[in-house]
Amino acid sequence: MGEVSITASCIIRQHRIYRNGELLWEASQDLNLQDFLRAAYDRFSGQYPKFHKMDHLCKLGWLAAEVLLKEPLNYPPAEVGLILANKSASLDTDLRYYDTVKEFPSPALFVYTLPNIVMGEISIRHGFKGENAFFTLDHFDTELVMSYVQQLFDENAIGAALCGWVEVMNEQYEVILHLVEKENKL
């Protein structure tokens, strides 16, 4: 048995990026979301060309993980899971894809028409192989997500997890991502 402990957090909203409550970076409010995401990528990452192919949902989750995981984890990547939620699922990209269907359906957009793809992109980047789940909810349900993580910890399925909210619809977005680790009790 182990208790759930939040050891780091990242928030991305209103073109601002916070880590553990500290404002790390702020972009001009005049930028559209696409340009904000590119500027954030240049500021916090780079050298990962596949980023540019991702949809907005994946870019947001991927960037938050990038900011969150600057410090080495206490658990190997194979023991790290992901439990995420949002309100709009992949509707932002679904509608973009639907627009292309009228002429030439875009394979590059089609692969992002599921909300859980963001967890795949984060897992590929960091080598995570633990359990994952994506919930579509009106509001972030802390009790649901934390009890789910606790269950995975109790079953020794994972030792750590990225949990949180990754929402985007049109230009409106919000990311709240936590690193949750198992605190072993003697």
Add this chain to the structure above:
Amino acid sequence: MAALKAQIVEQLNLQEVKPEEIGDDQPLFKEGLGLDSIDALELIVLLQQNYNIRIANPDQGPEIFRSVRTMAEFITAHQTKQ
């Protein structure tokens, strides 16, 4: 081939690659430009959208998309036929 390289960069959203950096005979996949299976589908869309060319036999894909030069040769051959 310069125009085709620019179309590839735009179609595949290769924001960190300049068209002139792509070699005429550089492999497009794996150790070359590093494209993947989704990119291959996008290249098929590019041929259809920009040149009105459909690939009748999917087995031809690896040969057609080996490099920019092989793509250009395929486009030239099929435009001549039309």
